[in-house]
Amino acid sequence: MKKTSKSLLLALGLSLAGASAATAQQDPGADGVWTLQEAVEYAKLHNLQVRQALIDKQGADVNLRQSKFTRLPSLNGGASHSYNYGTSIDPLTNEFQNQQIRSNNFSATAAVPLFQGLQLQKQVKQNEILVEATANDVLSTQNDITLQILTSYLNILFANEVVKTAELQQASTQQQLDRTRILFEAGSVAETNVLELESQLASDELNLINAQNQIEISRLNLIQLLDLDNPESFEIVVPEVPAPDTNITIVSPDQVYDVAVQTLPEIKAADLRIQSAETGVGIARGAYYPRLSLNGSLFTGYSSSRSLFSNDAVEGEYIRQDIGFQNPDGTVPVSVYVPRTVTTVTETPFWDQIDENYGKSIAFSLSIPVFNGLQARSAVERAKLTRETAQLNAELQRNQLRQNIEQAAADAQAALRSYVASRRQVESLERSYRNAELRLNAGIINSTDFNVISNDYRRAQSDLLQAKYDYIFKLKVLDFYQGKDISF
Numbered sequence: 341m342k343k344t345s346k347s348l349l350l351a352l353g354l355s356l357a358g359a360s361a362a363t364a365q366q367d368p369g370a371d372g373v374w375t376l377q378e379a380v381e382y383a384k385l386h387n388l389q390v391r392q393a394l395i396d397k398q399g400a401d402v403n404l405r406q407s408k409f410t411r412l413p414s415l416n417g418g419a420s421h422s423y424n425y426g427t428s429i430d431p432l433t434n435e436f437q438n439q440q441i442r443s444n445n446f447s448a449t450a451a452v453p454l455f456q457g458l459q460l461q462k463q464v465k466q467n468e469i470l471v472e473a474t475a476n477d478v479l480s481t482q483n484d485i486t487l488q489i490l491t492s493y494l495n496i497l498f499a500n501e502v503v504k505t506a507e508l509q510q511a512s513t514q515q516q517l518d519r520t521r522i523l524f525e526a527g528s529v530a531e532t533n534v535l536e537l538e539s540q541l542a543s544d545e546l547n548l549i550n551a552q553n554q555i556e557i558s559r560l561n562l563i564q565l566l567d568l569d570n571p572e573s574f575e576i577v578v579p580e581v582p583a584p585d586t587n588i589t590i591v592s593p594d595q596v597y598d599v600a601v602q603t604l605p606e607i608k609a610a611d612l613r614i615q616s617a618e619t620g621v622g623i624a625r626g627a628y629y630p631r632l633s634l635n636g637s638l639f640t641g642y643s644s645s646r647s648l649f650s651n652d653a654v655e656g657e658y659i660r661q662d663i664g665f666q667n668p669d670g671t672v673p674v675s676v677y678v679p680r681t682v683t684t685v686t687e688t689p690f691w692d693q694i695d696e697n698y699g700k701s702i703a704f705s706l707s708i709p710v711f712n713g714l715q716a717r718s719a720v721e722r723a724k725l726t727r728e729t730a731q732l733n734a735e736l737q738r739n740q741l742r743q744n745i746e747q748a749a750a751d752a753q754a755a756l757r758s759y760v761a762s763r764r765q766v767e768s769l770e771r772s773y774r775n776a777e778l779r780l781n782a783g784i785i786n787s788t789d790f791n792v793i794s795n796d797y798r799r800a801q802s803d804l805l806q807a808k809y810d811y812i813f814k815l816k817v818l819d820f821y822q823g824k825d826i827s828f
Contacts, residue, residue, distance in 0.1 A: 372573035393481040404467040457626030473612035479605035495558035506548040600821040610734035617727035627716035752814035
């Protein structure tokens with residue numbers, strides 16, 4: 341079978357995959373027999389390339405959530421526990437101490453971005469666009485896997501048809517050989533006729549084996565695409581593929597393109613990346629603007645060097661103090677007795693210090709970019725180049741799509757002509773084959789001449805089979821681009 345075009349198989353894969361959602365079994369291939377729809381749906385979930393694309397999509401979702409969270413305030417807490425020995429500065433009193441000091445510090449800080457050149461908002465917008473783009477990338481990857489599944493599946497179908505043709509040819513040659521042997525034993529034909537038919541039978545057997553081998557190769561390719569662990573019982577359902585209609589008018593490529601450019605995921609993804617790149621230019625330009633933020637903090641701590649001083653009177657003990665009393669005529673010394681006191685030094689309790697050392701602050705922070713090595717300018721230029729690249733990529737995608745559609749339309753026209761010509765050739769050679777078969781049985785022609793006619797007829801049948809599938813596929817891809825349902 342001729343190599344089927346990627347766009348053709350992609351069309352079949354997308355259509356069949358869409359239709360299979362309602363009909364596929366919950367456990368596809370549980371009985372060992374797979375339909376095309378079941379194989380496509382299974383690969384969409386389990387194929388490694390699809391799973392990788394889904395992971396990329398999940399990564400885009402994470403980036404989007406993170407960009408939204410970036411607009412929220414940030415809150416951080418801190419704590420420390422330290423010991424200082426010898427001469428050091430008390431971290432709370434800022435006084436020099438020559439002793440061991442144990443200190444604890446506790447803090448909480450918060451910051452709220454008030455203005456960042458609209459970069460945060462535009463980053464969210466860009467990530468939203470990228471999420472949608474990666475979602476279309478997943479669809480595109482699923483289409484590629486569908487293409488590969490269809491290639492193997494359709495190769496199996498084509499090989500099945502070739503096997504049937506080879507079996508019929510082998511049976512026909514066997515019948516001719518049996519008749520010729522009878523005629524040879526009766527002395528009506530030479531032994532050469534028998535030998536030539538035996539050689540032809542061996543060639544037919546080889547053709548049959550080759551066709552059967554092709555089925556196994558395509559079957560193995562399909563199993564590998566599905567990543568199945570138990571391929572021994574793997575079989576596929578062979579659908580009926582009716583003869584194509586030759587009395588249809590192929591739609592113009594321009595009409596097909598106008599529909600396809602609105603639906604294919606790779607076109608949507610390319611357009612979305614243009615929007616993402618445009619937003620990226622705005623993000624880069626945001627670096628030109630000042631940045632304003634609101635900051636707040638809470639603080640408290642403890643230091644073992646902080647002490648409480650108290651003067652306590654000693655019960656029953658007094659001390660003499662000389663004081664002066666001013667009389668009108670002068671000062672007369674007077675002595676009094678007061679209780680003796682003792683100064684007591686105690687460490688300030690932990691929770692008392694925590695409460696007494698509590699502090700808080702609030703501040704606005706403004707950063708104005710003046711000159712930073714032209715980093716902002718370079719970032720803007722790079723963002724513009726990224727935008728231009730995205731625009732060129734989208735244009736290339738559209739050009740490729742138009743070329744694919746134009747090629748598909750031309751291929752459909754050529755396939756139609758080939759199918760009609762092959763059908764006429766088979767009809768003509770079939771009459772020649774039937775006539776030659778009768779003449780061989782009557783001994784009018786030898787086996788060599790008959791084999792020539794038989795081989796021509798067999799090649800014509802193979803060409804017709806190939807032309808049939810090729811024509812059907814070309815029509816399907818045009819139907820797909822027009823949004824029509826794809827079915828056999």
